[in-house]
Structures are given as C-alpha cells and as structure tokens.
Amino acid sequence: MEYYIVPVDNIEFENNNNSYLVTMQGNNLMDFCVSNSLPPSILNDNFQFWFGKFHLERIKQGNYFLVQDFHVIEPFKTDEELQKIMNDKNAGLHFFYGSALIFSLCLWIIKDNSVSIPLGIYHNNSIGGGFPMTKNVMISNSRGAYNTLVFSKEEFQKANEWLDVLAEYFIEDTVVEREYSDYNNLNSDINHNTNSFKRALTYIEQARSTSFLPAKIAHYISVLETLFVVTDSNTYKTPERTAVFLGGPKEERSNVFKIVKDSYKVRSSYVHGSDIAKKLNKKLDHISSDLDSVLRKVLIKFLTEFKELNYSGNDYTRVDQYFVDLVLGGS
Template sequence: MKYIFIAPVHFMEINSTLSKGIQLKDNIRISNNKDFIENLFDTTEIYEWIGNVGYRELKNSTYIYAQGNTADLIEKHGEEWNYLNYCFYFLRESQSFLHDLWHVKDHSSYVRDGFIYVYDETDKNPVELQKASLSQVSSNKSGEVQKTIFSKEEINLAKELYQNSEAYNLSSSRNGGRYPTLNPFGTDLSRIERAEAFVFMARGESVLPLKLINYCTALECLFTSDAAEVSHKMAERASVLFGATKEERINYFKLIKAAYSIRSKLTHGQAVNQKIEKVLETTQSIDELLRKILNEDHQIFLASQEDFESFFNDLLLSREFG
C-alpha cells in the first residue's frame, strides 16, 4: 500500500512556484503548487474524507507533504505504530522544519492539521485516512500572527539546518506523538538544546510578557550554571561575548536587564506596568539577540560546567574594554 501525508502551512507564502517542491529531508517536501493539489483530489477519494474546507485550505496554501510505501514506514518506525502515529510523526517533522526556518527569519507560520491518506496502489481505493492536530499557534517577535513571505533561498537555508537536526523519534513521545515526554529537560540535553526548547515555547505564546519569560529562560540555559545572580550573569556574559563595541555591550546589558525586570515581575505575581511600546521593543530585541546567539557556532555552550565558568571568568577579567 501507499500513503500521502499532507499539511497546510498557515500564514506562509513563497515568492515563486515550487512545482514538485523542495525536498527537505528524506521524502518530505514543501511546495505551493496548486496543480499537485488538484491532481491529488482528482485521482484519489481524499475529498470525500476531508471535505471542502480541507480542500480549500490546501489549495490556497503552502503545504508540506510526503508520499511513499507504508512498508517503509513500518520498517523505519516498527510495526507497533498505526497510521495516526505516522501522521503525528510527519506533523512533528514539519513543525521542526518551521522552527529551523525561524533561525533564518522571524515568522509566525505554523502547521496545525495534517492528513495521511492510505490507499491500495493497484486501484487507488482508499484504505484509511487519519487526521492529526497540533495545538501550538506560532507568533512572531511582536506576538502577532501574520503572513510571512519567503524566498527559495531562505527555504534552502532552513533546509540545511533541518537536515542536520535529529529526526523526530515516535518512541520518545507519549501517545505516539500527541504529547511530549513528561520531562524533556533532563541532563541528556545540552545548553543549546534546552535553550531551543524554550525559544520554541516562546514562539507559541502571543502574550508578550509570557513570551519574554520563555526567552529569558532560554538565556539562562545558555549563560548560567547555578541560581546565583542570574540576571546579572546573563546580561554581563551575553554582552561581553556578543558585543563587538563598548556601545553594543552596554546596549545588550541594558536589554537583558530590561527583559529580566519584566520577567521577574510577572513570575512573582506583580503587575507589568511598563508601557506596551517598551515591552514590545524589549521582546523584539530579545528575539533577535537569541537568533544571533543560536545561529553562531559557540562551542562554549557545549563545554563542561567547569570549563564554562572558567571561560567567562577569563573573558571578563582579561578583556581590554574600549
């Protein structure tokens, strides 16, 4: 038997037609070709299963799809998984690519519903269709959900990141991909991996102070190894590592202090009384800073705790400040 997985990507536009699409990883592709959708609905019974709303969503969107033999899915993941699990697998992979796309450019594009259509390859009679849904709706650095236009070059940059990331492991999640593990933040994750997880959660939050909470926690993952003087350490270490000039270092220091002030008030149950313009500016700037940090290859974030502390002590005490 064969299968087709397909999921519309909301609030995403590509500025040229991709025909068969760009192959992202294995048999997973991204496309905006309406002819593929028309042919899919003309040659299968999928319309009877997902209806006019699903058809219109797919026809008028960028979409991620995969097609192949069901035997290959069973060989890769094991016989214990059903088609709903495989649908979640492809949805999670799509979500992972879109997170890698954030590294290229800020956006609020997301996948919500995905369909896997299983059919007999001899007569294309439908065997099964499963729908899986994810709950996260991404927002951009301003907390808004808006269409973002991408070029093929930007898609290919994200593709490189995506191909270097680990494939989603169905066995590592609960209920076959519906939910993550109860504790995904164990010691097996590096600082960068923990920070990425909190950035991912921040992008799913449209309330700016709540978005900032997760951004600040991402910075803590990267720049601290204990609970002492957290905000000062983050501001100091980030500013000396990424500020090329005295002015840049001062700006980064003030930025992180401002973000942490908002974060602290909210987590301690106090009113966030800063003007919305200040909260917005801080959130946007922290988003951009985290993208800069995570896009640069700093091996210190993979070092042991002892080497990590020694590195920043040496950097702070030996650097000539201009």
C-alpha cells in the first residue's frame, strides 16, 4: 500500500465529518481527512525515522489530503529500476501536491484565508519508507496574518467546484517527467504559460505568499493590470477599468476607484524604495483587505462571465479595445 499525504494548515471545519471527497473534472481525485484516518501500522517509528517526529505528530492531528493506492511495487533488481520507480512516484506526489495548491487558491476564491500547504509526503512500507517534498512558503491572509479559519461543508464543496474552473489553466495534458533527485524543485509544478488568466492567478499566489503588506498590495495590482491590459497611465486606467467593469451604483464604483487608487500610492512608494506616507502606512491592513475583496470580485467575474477576455500574445489589443469601449460607453 502506498500513500500520498499533503497536510493543510490554518483550516478547521464546522462539523467533524471524517473526510470529504475531492473530485476534478468528474473523477475522484483525493480525500480530505478532517481527522486522522491512517492506522498505527503506518504512523509508526519507521514513519518517524523517514519524515521526523514533527511531521508524524502533525499528520496525527488530521486536516490533510490523502490518496491511497493499492498498487504493489514489483521487486527491483537494479538501481536504474529503482530510479524509474522513484521518478514515477515523485511525479505522482508533485501532481497531488500541485492539486492541493490549486485547491488552496479555490478556498481563497470562497473567502480570504491563510490556508497553507507546507509539504507533501510519499510513503510506502514495501520500499522501507518514502520521501517528502517541501515548499518553504507560508500563506497569509489579506492583512498579512496567519490565522486558522473555519469552513463549512458547503464552502468546501463550492471550492471543489472552482477546482474544475482553475484546472483549465493549471493542469497540463502532458506529464512532465521528473528526476527523483530534483523532487524539491517546484518550478514546473504550475506551468506558467502566457495567457492572462494564468498570469493573474500566478500573481495572486505570489501575493498570498508574503505577509509584507506593501509587497502583497503590489502583487494584487499586478493582477488587475494583467486582466485589464494596462500598460500606460496605470494609476488612472486601472482604477477606472476596475470600477467600470464591476459596475453598480455610482457610490460603489467611486469606492472601488478609491480603493485601487490608494493601493497604487502604496505600490508606487514600495517599488521605488520610497517612504510610505504615514496616513497610508497606518491603514495598510485595511487597504490590503479592501483590495483583496475587490480583486476576488473581479476574478470571479472574469472566470464566470468573461472568459473570452483571456488573452495571450498580440491578442491583448482586442481586449484593450474592449475596455476602451466599455469605459467610453459608461457601463
């Protein structure tokens, strides 16, 4: 029996269901175990030897993605055969770890959080142990804090629906072959192709991966500039296009414009190495939180109502013209 285990930090649930099934594109993908479901025959001294007491005790607490495979590894005769086996298992671990990362982003679409995916583990007693992979990044919420957040069953299921949406931009049809010795290199886990939606999602990941609010705000702004094709007059075009795109009464549009405009002041000071004005510095957490909320609404609208505005290469001119016409039309 082999196991792929991906612990999840800073998350709790309203009820104590033992597990939730995670699906992708109509197929069962993995279970999310709220409480530990692995037996002592797995979480034993051998497990501690391979992965350490900290990870052993962490997994006993529950809250992890789990894939169990009944596939039996055939005896290997050469080092080359073992290397091939390890490469295959390593590719599997990267896939499930990457899927968990995408699911974490889906939870952000549901609501602001600091849910983190710190590592993944492949374990198989038949080969005497396994191997881990780690990503030394802690996710913070929009205010730069690391807090545990409670999700309902309905919210988890809604995040699972978003997994199908985001998989279109993250999951490749072809499997990238990996060398086992490079298992800790995550550069190609989420392949950054050039279309605007994928770039925007990448910038969101970067924003969530820092608790330094000026940097977080700068990444948020990069998302908006990417989606709204802003390459000049940034400090006016981006707030304007954001406000008009989200629409609503004049008061709501004016508020959105101000949120993005204030965020630009922070971003400009940060990227140019200047002091951030005291009146802005005192409310950085509010600016970041408000911008996070605006960004979530923008992204949801693009992904659900305006998928045709996803662009790459020279196609940006088409999308840019769309927003020129939208602003001039006043709606």
